[in-house]
Amino acid sequence: MSLITALPGSLSTLSAAFALVTAALAHLRARRAAQLAAGAALVEQPRRLRDYTLLRTTGPDGAPVHYTTTRPHGSVITHQIDGRPRDFELTDLPLGDGTYAAEPL
Template sequence: MPQFIDVPGLVSSIVGAGVLAGATATWRWMRARDAGEDEDSTPVGGARSLRRYTLLRTTGAHGSPEQYETTWPTGTVITHRVDGGHPRRFELTDVPLGDGTYAAEPLE
């Protein structure tokens, strides 16, 4: 009676598919980990997190730099009123500062 199933070929196909699936899962995991190194980073098309930015070269009521909270992504340009209500533009960056906030660079 002839053998209808090529057992060694079937086993090697299953092992190959498992290796390919494992490599793909590892690649996706590493890619997601690299994109998510920062807990507050925003995935493209996903929900945004609230971030606190320190507005560089500003002074608040107690002499410390002013801070701004937003869900806008990195690279967004905002207008914030400083020094008695004068509008000033800032670009939100992904540069972390020592106090746990991120830098917002003045554009002017």
């Protein structure tokens, strides 16, 4: 087979492969951009100030101890109780008094 007769078939095969790779890369780029946009929307949500009741704690007056923060639920905070540091996990469980529960760890 001569080079002149094999050249058109090889060029069409390479052109088709190039078109497929270009389309696949464009699809992946668009998909990645959509994922980044969705992730940015989650990150950019404004934080709200929330009051938490530290469960199983009482202040000097006998009332439950409250903690106010903008941290999201799932965060762990350290609070001094009777002069000792104790860790609490913030939850998204609302209590009857309008605060959210912070569970001791």
